[in-house]
Amino acid sequence: MASEWKHLERAHILSQPMAGAHVRTHLAMLAYGLRRRDAHEIVGQLLRLVVAAPGSWTGRYPVGNTGGADVSALRPMPVPDDLRAMLESKV
Numbered sequence: 001m002a003s004e005w006k007h008l009e010r011a012h013i014l015s016q017p018m019a020g021a022h023v024r025t026h027l028a029m030l031a032y033g034l035r036r037r038d039a040h041e042i043v044g045q046l047l048r049l050v051v052a053a054p055g056s057w058t059g060r061y062p063v064g065n066t067g068g069a070d071v072s073a074l075r076p077m078p079v080p081d082d083l084r085a086m087l088e089s090k091v
Contacts, residue, residue, distance in 0.1 A: 012067030044069020
């Protein structure tokens, strides 16, 4: 399950610029939290679902943020080099 969460975090970083993908990633994170019965993650993902699409549409999202409830929804984080290359190639 830890590897699933790592994949979700990486998907979140890649999806932030695209509203639909960003929301789907948070839905997948919510499903993960529900399967684990993790109340903190469930609440965190419900809150993030409200702001995911508007954040993507306006470009107001914390670049590199991994998207989990264990980090502030406002905290920018370093983007891993391999993901940075992917994001830069889409520009």
